[in-house]
Amino acid sequence: MLFNSHLFIYLFLPVVLMLFFQIGKRGGQKPATLWLIAASLAFYAYWKSAYLLLLIASITFNYAVGTWMGREFAGQTPQAKLLLGVSVAANLGLLAYYKYTDFFLASTNAIWGTGFALPNIVLPLAISFFTFNQIAYLVDAYQGKVEEYDFFNYCLFIVFFPHLIAGPIVHHRDIIPQFNKFNFSVDSACVGLGLTIFSAGLFKKVVFADSIAAYATPVFAAASMGVELTAAEAWLGALAYTLQLYFDFSGYSDMAVGLALLFGIRFPWNFDAPYKAASIIDFWRRWHITLSQFLRDYLYIPLGGNRKGPARRFVNLMITMLLGGLWHGANWTFVAWGALHGFYIVLNHLWNDLQRRRGGARSPLAPGIGTAVTFVAVVAGWVIFRCDSLAAAGTMFKSMAGMHAANAAAGLFPHLGFADPDWVPLLSLAGLLVICWWTPSLKSLVERYEKDPPPAEGWSLRWRPSGGWAVCVGVIAWLALMSLARPTEFLYYQF
Incomplete structure (x- = not known):
């Protein structure tokens, strides 16, 4: 259900x-x-x-x-x-x-x-x-x-x-x-918080994820058939899927946390603004948090973790990520995705070791550059993750690099036949990226409330059982419910 x-x-x-x-x-x-x-x-x-x-x-x-x-x-x-x-x-x-x-x-x-x-x-x-x-x-x-x-x-x-x-x-x-x-x-504050988190997750799924999927699906379908896409089409599909997967799975996880709260049960958070991560190590501390912790505690550490020297640590990291990739699905694309992220993490550790040996102050631009580089690396990984074959992934990467001929006169997306003008999908991508990068996460708003409840009166961005938040959540829930047409499965159901 x-x-x-x-x-x-x-x-x-x-x-x-x-x-x-x-x-x-x-x-x-x-x-x-x-x-x-x-x-x-x-x-x-x-x-x-x-x-x-x-x-x-x-x-x-x-x-x-x-x-x-x-x-x-x-x-x-x-x-x-x-x-x-x-x-x-x-x-x-x-x-x-x-x-x-x-x-x-x-x-x-x-x-x-x-x-x-x-x-x-x-x-x-x-x-x-x-x-x-x-x-x-x-x-x-x-x-x-x-x-x-x-x-x-x-x-x-x-x-x-x-x-x-x-x-x-x-x-x-x-x-x-x-x-x-x-x-x-019935604890009204607990139920109110649960409904807030559930409504936000539902909104992420049916408004954000399902709408942006309309731009991801045709791109990857074309790539699977060997269609040579324009660079704009390929990047549109890659970014659209990157956002679809995030809002789909984080939406499900938020709904799970909210539903459990209705019964008085507290689940761990599974996401913490992962696209704000400044490194791939940081990304895996924020993305699918409970899976990362499981792989660390029940696979990486039993393999020896970092206790047997750098070389063995890197081998353990690669094994952990390879098996983590295979856990996601029975396809060589998932194995390749896991291997790629294992390689990323090894590079990240080598870079950190080099920075520690060099010492000195970090550039104030370093966090921003790190976030940008990490995001592009993650997008490349999601391309492999989404494609149904390594050949399709190769087609996507060639298109993203501009290695295929494009009919520029036909517009940015000549192979996709969108009814909307070209600026509509671009605006959708930009809006969702702004949400990912520059808005506070639901987790941060809730945890700030629980650690330091704001005063009953006055304005505060932190969640609290108040009339203002009730109206806000009501609007979000209403918009989400009005968007319920034919329900679509969550992407992680296939895993």
Whole structure:
């Protein structure tokens, strides 16, 4: 079920929320938990009920193994280590079967000339996210970090519908204790903040992301067919997709945070103005924050991190980013995208090391130059990420470099046939780039309110439960709801 659908907004969410508070007031925490589990499973099954059993089986298996390690093999014993290895391998094996079988067979056929038939396996929705959540749980159970083994709380931790499909990736130690402190009295400030964040995320998706997609989709479709585009067309498509992906996924993540707040649950933020980053290292601290933290904690550090010298650190970074790229999808483009970002990060570390050895004051222009260089590097990466083949990516890069002949007399975008004048897509790009670069992030406004609430009277940009903010959020929500036509899937659903 899509967050940006009439069914979800006008029926599912109000019913689930109302009954949650009513059941909690009358029956307490356990019945309310069971209700949220049932609602979340229905939310998932709305897409394809056949995979509901797979989700339930995965939850049952991982809970049983985690409980066994935590209770029977307390401490990092050889038996627990073996059990951890087998269970993690089982999770990764399940993910690999559904996500990479067709990719492996197709690659084998292409490289070796074999004729394996492709089973065309349908990827279960959310399998990447609920697999990573559960692997983190198993590792923490092995390390003795799990303090509670309640089955129903564990189920809700995995299936809670705000984060089930596309994150954020959350830790049991951060979320399960909150389930034990459900407050069934409506907190107006919490609900107001939740509705603010949800409305902002919905607006990002249906107004910004879906509108700019109209300029990205035809460009990449043309490139996939080998069309030689003008430089203006190629850059339009690359920048449009760069903005579409940001507003689509950050919009989803904001909606997830806002929805959880309606139930009194606080999720971690997943974005912090990543296109303002002054380096690629900084970018990965701001983009898809929970995935970056997962890869750092459960892959990069176990590989040795930076503890075994610079050369080994760079190898570990490349492995981490390669696997992070492959996690996003079964295509060589994702592998190439991960390798490119690994190369970027290695260069960034080498540059930082050189700057430290040289010492001296930095130029006041350095942050601006760093942001510009980082943004262009990220755009180049998104081109590979979006293309359906490396050949299409090559076509895009040649077009962006002006290496293809262009019919200048036909306008800036001769191959795309836009009904709008050329200045309309350019103005759209400029407006969204201004929002990305020069407006405060939603995260910063909310965190400033929570750390230092502004006075009740007077004007303040920080969020607060006030009439002014209520009007502002109401207008944003109304514009978003008026833009709901045929709901489009979120881009990260495919991962």
